[in-house]
Amino acid sequence: xxxxxxxxxxxxxxxxxxxxxxxxxxxxxxxxxxxxxxxxxxxxxxxxxxxxxxxxxxxxxxxxxxxxxxxxxxxxxxxxxxxxxxxxxxxxxxxxxxxxxxxxxxxxxxxxxxxxxxxxxxxxxxxxxxxxxxxxxxxxxxxxxxxxxxxxxxxxxxxxxxxxxxxxxxxxxxxxxxxxxxxxxxxxxxxxxxxxxxxxxxxxxxxxxxxxxxxxxxxxxxxxxxxxxxxxxxxxxxxxxxxxxxxxxxxxxxxxxxxxxxxxxxxxxxxxxxxxxxxxxxxxxxxxxxxxxxxxxxxxxxxxxxxxxxxxx
Amino acid sequence: xxxxxxxxxxxxxxxxxxxxxxxxxxxxxxxxxxxxxxxxxxxxxxxxxxxxxxxxxxxxxxxxxxxxxxxxxxxxxxxxxxxxxxxxxxxxxxxxxxxxxxxxxxxxxxxxxxxxxxxxxxxxxxxxxxxxxxxxxxxxxxxxxxxxxxxxxxxxxxxxxxxxxxxxxxxxxxxxxxxxxxxxxxxxxxxxxxxxxxxxxxxxxxxxxxxxxxxxxxxxxxxxxxxxxxxxxxxxxxxxxxxxxxxxxxxxxxxxxxxxxxxxxxxxxxxxxxxxxxxxxxxxxxxxxxxxxxxxxxxxxxxxxxxxxxxxxxxxxxxxxxxxxx
Amino acid sequence: xxxxxxxxxxxxxxxxxxxxxxxxxxxxxxxxxxxxxxxxxxxxxxxxxxxxxxxxxxxxxxxxxxxxxxxxxxxxxxxxxxxxxxxxxxxxxxxxxxxxxxxxxxxxxxxxxxxxxxxxxxxxxxxxxxxxxxxxxxxxxxxxxxxxxxxxxxxxxxxxxxxxxxxxxxxxxxxxxxxxxxxxxxxxxxxxxxxxxxxxxxxxxxxxxxxxxxxxxxxxxxxxxxxxxxxxxxxxxxxxxxxxxxxxxxxxxxxxxxxxxxxxxxxxxxxxxxxxxxxxxxxxxxxxxxxxxxxxxxxxxxxxxxxxxxxxxxxxxxxxxxxxxxxxxxxxxxxxx
Numbered sequence: 020x021x022x023x024x025x026x027x028x029x030x031x032x033x034x035x036x037x038x039x040x041x042x043x044x045x046x047x048x049x050x051x052x053x054x055x056x057x058x059x060x061x062x063x064x065x066x067x068x069x070x071x072x073x074x075x076x077x078x079x080x081x082x083x084x085x086x087x088x089x090x091x092x093x094x095x096x097x098x099x100x101x102x103x104x105x106x107x108x109x110x111x112x113x114x115x116x117x118x119x120x121x122x123x124x125x126x127x128x129x130x131x132x133x134x135x136x137x138x139x140x141x142x143x144x145x146x147x148x149x150x151x152x153x154x155x156x157x158x159x160x161x162x163x164x165x166x167x168x169x170x171x172x173x174x175x176x177x178x179x180x181x182x183x184x185x186x187x188x189x190x191x192x193x194x195x196x197x198x199x200x201x202x203x204x205x206x207x208x209x210x211x212x213x214x215x216x217x218x219x220x221x222x223x224x225x226x227x228x229x230x231x232x233x234x235x236x237x238x239x240x241x242x243x244x245x246x247x248x249x250x251x252x253x254x255x256x257x258x259x260x261x262x263x264x265x266x267x268x269x270x271x272x273x274x275x276x277x278x279x280x281x282x283x284x285x286x287x288x289x290x291x292x293x294x295x296x297x298x299x300x301x302x303x304x305x306x307x308x309x310x311x312x313x314x315x316x317x318x319x320x321x322x323x324x325x326x327x328x329x330x331x332x
Numbered sequence: 333x334x335x336x337x338x339x340x341x342x343x344x345x346x347x348x349x350x351x352x353x354x355x356x357x358x359x360x361x362x363x364x365x366x367x368x369x370x371x372x373x374x375x376x377x378x379x380x381x382x383x384x385x386x387x388x389x390x391x392x393x394x395x396x397x398x399x400x401x402x403x404x405x406x407x408x409x410x411x412x413x414x415x416x417x418x419x420x421x422x423x424x425x426x427x428x429x430x431x432x433x434x435x436x437x438x439x440x441x442x443x444x445x446x447x448x449x450x451x452x453x454x455x456x457x458x459x460x461x462x463x464x465x466x467x468x469x470x471x472x473x474x475x476x477x478x479x480x481x482x483x484x485x486x487x488x489x490x491x492x493x494x495x496x497x498x499x500x501x502x503x504x505x506x507x508x509x510x511x512x513x514x515x516x517x518x519x520x521x522x523x524x525x526x527x528x529x530x531x532x533x534x535x536x537x538x539x540x541x542x543x544x545x546x547x548x549x550x551x552x553x554x555x556x557x558x559x560x561x562x563x564x565x566x567x568x569x570x571x572x573x574x575x576x577x578x579x580x581x582x583x584x585x586x587x588x589x590x591x592x593x594x595x596x597x598x599x600x601x602x603x604x605x606x607x608x609x610x611x612x613x614x615x616x617x618x619x620x621x622x623x624x625x626x627x628x629x630x631x632x633x634x635x636x637x638x639x640x641x642x643x644x645x646x647x648x649x650x651x652x653x654x655x656x657x658x
Numbered sequence: 659x660x661x662x663x664x665x666x667x668x669x670x671x672x673x674x675x676x677x678x679x680x681x682x683x684x685x686x687x688x689x690x691x692x693x694x695x696x697x698x699x700x701x702x703x704x705x706x707x708x709x710x711x712x713x714x715x716x717x718x719x720x721x722x723x724x725x726x727x728x729x730x731x732x733x734x735x736x737x738x739x740x741x742x743x744x745x746x747x748x749x750x751x752x753x754x755x756x757x758x759x760x761x762x763x764x765x766x767x768x769x770x771x772x773x774x775x776x777x778x779x780x781x782x783x784x785x786x787x788x789x790x791x792x793x794x795x796x797x798x799x800x801x802x803x804x805x806x807x808x809x810x811x812x813x814x815x816x817x818x819x820x821x822x823x824x825x826x827x828x829x830x831x832x833x834x835x836x837x838x839x840x841x842x843x844x845x846x847x848x849x850x851x852x853x854x855x856x857x858x859x860x861x862x863x864x865x866x867x868x869x870x871x872x873x874x875x876x877x878x879x880x881x882x883x884x885x886x887x888x889x890x891x892x893x894x895x896x897x898x899x900x901x902x903x904x905x906x907x908x909x910x911x912x913x914x915x916x917x918x919x920x921x922x923x924x925x926x927x928x929x930x931x932x933x934x935x936x937x938x939x940x941x942x943x944x945x946x947x948x949x950x951x952x953x954x955x956x957x958x959x960x961x962x963x964x965x966x967x968x969x970x971x972x973x974x975x976x977x978x979x980x981x982x983x984x985x986x987x988x989x990x991x992x993x994x995x
């Protein structure tokens with residue numbers, strides 16, 4: 020049988036290069052790079068001030084306004100560009116908070132075992148089952164001022180449970196491996212073992228959890244902005260949709276007002292998902308498609324090995 | 333049985349945690365929203381409602397926190413969730429009672445349909461991988477990255493405004509009075525179709541991708557190779573050996589993602605002004621109707637817990653290993 | 659041994675579909691006589707399991723068969739080329755003619771299907787006209803044959819021990835009275851006592867039912883004891899193929915000698931254990947000459963430039979050393995330099 024090489028014990032640097040070589044992950048990273056560039060440049064490349072009113076009311080895409088204007092004459096492309104920064108910042112901040120929490124809870128639970136593990140796992144499972152979005156909506160609407168940072172904080176504090184569950188399982192299995200046992204027998208300190216033996220081997224799973232949380236955070240903050248719970252003056256893609264919805268863009272057929280923002284959300288989400296595909300295929304070699312390139316005349320099938328006779332030799 | 337007992341204990345703890353969280357949220361947040369509310373609803377709030385509001389935010393100086401907590405449980409057990417401001421003076425429990433069935437049917441049915449179709453499609457894609465069908469993966473991930481509510485907006489723009497096949501909002505035709513007659517049920521189905529399609533399309537890709545990856549993983553297991561070596565029919569190998577095992581993590585994933593799905597479907601209801609729990613929550617949020625929001629959150633959490641228990645039960649039936657004694 | 663039941667000739671297998679594919683099997687030819695027990699030995703990664711899976715087209719992706727034929731001669735005198743059969747005919751021949759006992763006793767059974775059901779489903783698939791009650795009776799009988807009480811029929815695999823599971827797999831292999839049973843390391847995951855019991859039961863069953871066996875293992879001493887003939891594989895090729903007794907008494911290939919030196923004999927006088935220096939070769943970058951040359955204590959100039967062919971009539975071996983040369987004289991293998 021084809022032997023599967025144990026990939027869990029690959030150094031993070033080499034792993035990153037392996038993930039990069041994956042075509043899905045590379046495509047995802049390129050799209051992410053474009054969004055990051057737009058977020059960084061922001062007002063430098065935006066043709067107009069996103070808040071500036073103009074006499075061009077509710078006009079479709081044109082040379083002056085590539086993505087058209089709102090009912091008050093604001094330029095939608097500029098709003099989209101201004102919103103990119105907000106979306107990425109909140110997403111990354113929330114993802115970072117949730118990832119730190121998931122590492123702390125997950126690795127601790129997996130490493131200490133016993134009653135501590137039971138308690139932490141229970142905590143994670145409770146957070147997992149309680150529907151996060153309604154909770155976030157309620158907390159955000161109770162807070163006196165819900166700006167970007169607050170939203171990121173709330174999302175981060177509620178969205179860590181999934182990652183911690185996976186990290187706990189992986190830590191448990193690592194704890195029983197020889198090299199960790201050996202480090203323990205050598206009397207290495209707990210912190211040393213956690214930071215130098217355990218965490219490097221969890222890099223792929225941590226990265227995948229981080230990306231998953233960023234996706235969740237992006238969707239959540241956009242949803243919050245769309246239903247008008249958070250501040251409607253901070254630009255993000257959800258804010259554009261909020262104004263489009265409250266000004267009857269749908270009924271007026273102003274598709275340019277709500278289509279681009281939605282496509283941006285989907286594109287960003289797809290890019291993040293593609294990177295995660297790359298990480299998944301790295302962690303689970305069975306998911307890799309053979310060489311990633313289909314070959315003419317060969318149908319890879321489980322149970323019926325293809326036969327291709329070479330003409331020569 | 334131990335598996336189910338353990339799960340039952342877990343649900344009790346989770347229910348307790350959610351209810352307690354619900355008690356503490358308004359108390360932990362800064363500010364004194366009650367005064368502003370009373371000013372806002374000037375003359376509309378009865379003395380009882382004002383008192384309930386003070387109790388809700390823990391501003392009732394005379395009683396200890398512990399006593400407040402006990403009172404909260406007492407009210408909960410008698411089904412008293414306070415009075416709604418938006419629908420004043422209707423009790424929150426009554427508002428929820430009217431909207432819950434709409435959500436249960438819409439979200440329940442469309443989630444089941446989406447799970448079933450997505451799982452079947454994922455099993456097929458995983459089984460046939462390495463073909464042109466693999467191109468469905470990036471398309472699928474694109475669809476799963478689209479927020480439910482935006483797809484709803486598009487659906488309304490295309491199928492209700494530009495090409496008016498379906499109604500754009502509401503749960504039934506205003507000409508009818510809710511009852512169990514055929515006309516009304518037909519009208520409800522007609523109004524529910526577009527939101528349901530939206531939910532199915534935006535959630536189906538997630539199930540499909542998950543099941544596809546599990547099928548690919550399981551297809552490399554020894555017992556699947558054995559099934560091929562035994563010369564069983566392709567259909568038997570695919571369903572009874574590969575998919576049958578691959579579906580297990582999908583079912584437990586179903587339980588765990590319910591909270592997430594419910595969040596997305598609630599916003600779909602908002603877009604379609606569908607008379608369910610999500611729309612009520614939206615009304616509550618817009619009007620800063622705290623009793624209503626809290627009641628809705630509680631009901632959503634308890635419903636998700638109940639659905640989780642059903643999924644666990646299904647899992648126990650599907651996997652003989654959970655039925656093991658000891 | 660009389661006329662062969664299975665003839666493999668020129669079988670080549672790649673892992674990968676492109677130019678960078680690894681050649682896991684190169685031009686392998688082997689035949690199995692009717693009623694014979696053929697042992698297939700070699701270190702892990704030498705291609706012995708690949709051979710067994712490729713012969714029945716069960717290699718998982720990215721496996722690819724790039725040449726050769728696998729001829730099966732049935733009892734009725736028909737000859738089937740397994741690599742050219744349409745899917746449905748191959749499916750019909752599988753298990754009915756050639757059954758396989760796989761390596762992992764733990765994972766060979768479907769965890770969510772009852773053991774009895776997994777025994778009867780294969781019978782129902784190949785004998786559709788026969789009533790289920792007959793199949794169930796046969797399943798009970800088969801379990802009895804391998805020493806498992808028939809009341810374990812409704813058990814799930816996790817309720818059985820590792821040894822019991824492997825016995826179930828053997829019972830399953832015999833369900834359709836096949837002519838060839840391929841056993842891929844059937845006992846490696848088990849403890850020595852269970853291993854012993856299963857092998858003994860197997861030898862007894864073969865004597866009773868008369869099927870041929872291809873027994874794959876890295877444990878040569880086990881093969882010496884139970885096989886009629888042994889084929890030794892190295893780096894995707896067969897390097898020696900001879901009757902078991904002769905291999906034991908007088909191995910020709912230095913690699914075979916090394917293998918014999920790595921296991922204690924199960925019976926007879928004790929020998930010093932030596933092992934083979936170096937690591938199994940990387941199939942992706944093999945030397946141009948004999949693949950074993952870098953690890954061989956007797957390698958000389960010719961071995962590095964030219965690859966020895968398998969030759970020698972009844973006793974095949976692929977080595978440039980003279981048949982009665984130094985290998986037979988040297989005890990064990992020289993130490994690593």
